[in-house]
Amino acid sequence: MSLEVRRAGSRFVTLEAGRETRHSFSFGPHYDPANLGFGLLVSHNDDRLAPGAGYPEHPHQEIEVVTWVLTGALAHRDSTGGAGVLRPGQVQVMSAGTGVVHSEYAEPGTGPTRFVQTWVRPAAWGEAPAYASADVSPGAGWTAVVGGDGLPVRAPGATLWITDASAGDQLVVPEVPHAHLFVATGAARLGEVELAEGDAVRMSDRGGDLTVTAPGQLMLWTFGP
Template sequence: MTLEVRRAGSRYVTVEDGRETRHSFSFGPHYDPANLGFGLLVSHNDDLLAPGAGYPDHPHQEIEVVTWVLSGGLAHHDSTGGSGVLLPGQVQVMSAGTGVVHSEYAEAGAGPTRFVQTWVRPSAWGEAPAYASADVSPGSGWTAVVGGDGLPVRAPGATLWVSDAAAGDELVLPVVPHAHLFVATGAARLGDVDLAEGDAARMSDRGGDLTVTAPGQLMLWTFGA
């Protein structure tokens, strides 16, 4: 049973062209062979875009791209025909499969846009690309937004849970082979460890009781349950 806390300020940072991205794992020029991923996660990026800024067409292959918007609006277009503006309370899964090209921009009229995008390894390669999005209304407990009762993802046993928690709420973290907890907003206490906005906890075969100390949104990836 292990617990590793990664503080918000320890993340790698990329700043360019109206974009600020904080990377939880080795990414692009921020190569770290000791931090290539966790469980099935190979990327966990916390992006802040100025209105109209973003990422022009670029390719992905053999990866599950999961996007959750925290504020603003993210306009998405891809070569499968998937398109639309993703708002807070909506989740998106793009299965890159054999290859997909997409673009992402902060909707000009939506103000600064913050979103968390995670990449998850699929269980098999060679599938056709696919796109799906859904409206979600997380409660104070854990709501499955991807995997489980949420949008399907091509990674069996992988589930993304979100909680809109109030101060004083108590949540239970399940004992699973791997769990990645991210404090998107607010603050919480895991055992005797205080977690602030942007902090993450990586757990292997270890659950625990989580007490919310400041209202906000928590994101939990579990693998192998």
């Protein structure tokens, strides 16, 4: 059983024209051999884009790309024909499979855009790429947005839960082989550990009682059998 707190200020940061990305794991030029992933999670990026800024066409292969928009709007287009504008309350899963090319930009006219994008290792390689999105309305409890009752993901046992919580709400982090908690907005307390916006906790073979201390959205990846 273990619990590891990763503070917002300890993350790698990439600054480019109109973009700021905060990385929870090794990414691109930010290499840390002791921080390559956690469970099936290999990337957890918190992106902030100026209107019209973003990422031109680039490839992915054999990875599940999950995107959750917090503010603004994110225009997505990929080589499977998947396209659309993601807004807060919408989730997207792009299964890269044998190979996909996509682009994503902050929709002009919607103000700054912030989104969290995570990459999860699939259970098997060699499948065709696929794309799906859905509207989600998280409540005070955990809502499965990917895996479980949410959008399908090619990683059995992987579930992304989101809560739109108020101060004083009580939640429980389930005891699973791996759980990754991220405070997207607001603040919370896990046991005796105080967590602010941008903080994350990695838990192995343990759960915990969670108290929301400031309203906001919490994101929880669980990886179980």
